[in-house]
Structures are given as structure tokens and as C-alpha cells.
Amino acid sequence: ALQPLMPRLPETTPVVLFQNGLGSQQRVAQIWPNHPILAATTTEGANRPETELTVHAGQGETWVGALTPAGEARLRKTASTLAESGLSVNATPDIFDRLWQKLVINAGINPFTAILNCPNGEILAHPFYQQWIDPLCREISKLLTASGQSPRSATALREAIETVACNTATNTSSMRADRLAGRKTEIDFINGYLARLGAELGIDTAVNRMLTDQVEQLN
Structure with a gap:
């Protein structure tokens, strides 16, 4: 552009x-x-x-x-x-600290809403979300520390993600909106970015790769 x-x-x-x-x-x-x-x-x-x-x-x-x-x-x-x-x-x-804060929330909400095709709040009770949110947060926690950002525990990351999901429970995420409109999603710069960063830093990011692959298959 x-x-x-x-x-x-x-x-x-x-x-x-x-x-x-x-x-x-x-x-x-x-x-x-x-x-x-x-x-x-x-x-x-x-x-x-x-x-x-x-x-x-x-x-x-x-x-x-x-x-x-x-x-x-x-x-x-x-x-x-x-x-x-x-x-x-x-x-x-330090804009990167703020960008990372937003990235964490987007990585923990947007792909789930796109894959499950539901508003933000509905992901919380879904078995797919419950299965993957903790390992996803563990990956992100390791990436934050390894990339020199403010360290945050996996538990704190999940709490932050779920607070936003509750506060925006009826909202449609940008990624789900893209899916519904048939547009290319931002996944490559959210969970896809985290997966690539993990490869650079030698950190396993299997969950981020899985979410990226699933969303890309929706396009």
C-alpha cells in the first residue's frame, strides 16, 4: 500500500x-x-x-x-x-510494549473466533478454546521473555485475554469479520508472526502454527 x-x-x-x-x-x-x-x-x-x-x-x-x-x-x-x-x-x-500487549489479546481471541465462527465471548466455554488456550499462553510467555519484552506468566496472559473476551463478549473480532466477508485475514501477522518468531528464537510454537494453518484454510 x-x-x-x-x-x-x-x-x-x-x-x-x-x-x-x-x-x-x-x-x-x-x-x-x-x-x-x-x-x-x-x-x-x-x-x-x-x-x-x-x-x-x-x-x-x-x-x-x-x-x-x-x-x-x-x-x-x-x-x-x-x-x-x-x-x-x-x-x-516504547511502542513495541503496547503493540505486544495488543498482539497477545489478538492472538488469544481472534483465531478462535474465526475458526469457531462466533462472537468473542462464546469462545470461552468452547472445548476447542479450553484445549488450546493454556499451551498457547505458555508459548507466548516464552516468546515475550526471549524477545526482551516485559515477562508475563502464562496465567497472567490467559487472564488478560479472557478479561477482554468478557468485556467484548458480543463483538465480532476483525478476523472473524474478514472470514465472513471472504477477505484475507491478519493471521500471518498475529499468530503467524509468533510462529515465525519462535522459529528464529528456537522456541516451539506448535499451537501458534496450528491456529495459523486452520485460519488460513478458511480463506
């Missing part, structure tokens, strides 16, 4: 990446290291029941941080500009 646009933008124009998962942000920063590249994550809730209708389903917090040195210089101004939209926007010196 950025390839045809970047040559037309001044090198001083900030580019803010709002998306789930990890992997693509680092790639963009590597390709355009001299541009102010920033990443953002949000807990705002929205859905699109119709092509031309977007519904704001819940208020949250938005965090933005720099991925390149030029992005650091533009961070405060960019956060301020985004806040003019009415969002609650926070500048952070």
Missing part, C-alpha cells in the same frame, strides 16, 4: 501505521529509515455492519510511538495532531 505513495510524500511527512499484529511495522521502518515512521495501537472499538457505515462501538486509549529516528523528532506533534480527532492519544517511548 505504501510503495506507490512514499515517493510522492516529502521526507518530513509522518507515516503512522495503525494495524493489528507485528512484522509489517518493522518492515516499513527498514525500507524507509529516513522517514518519520511511527506505529500506533488503539483499544477503540468499531465495526462496519455495512460497506459505507462505521459504528464506534466503544471508547478506549490510543498509543503512538516512533520506529525511526525521524519519527522520534515528530512524535509529540504527531500525537497532538491525532488527538484533534477526539481520540485519547498518548505518546510513548
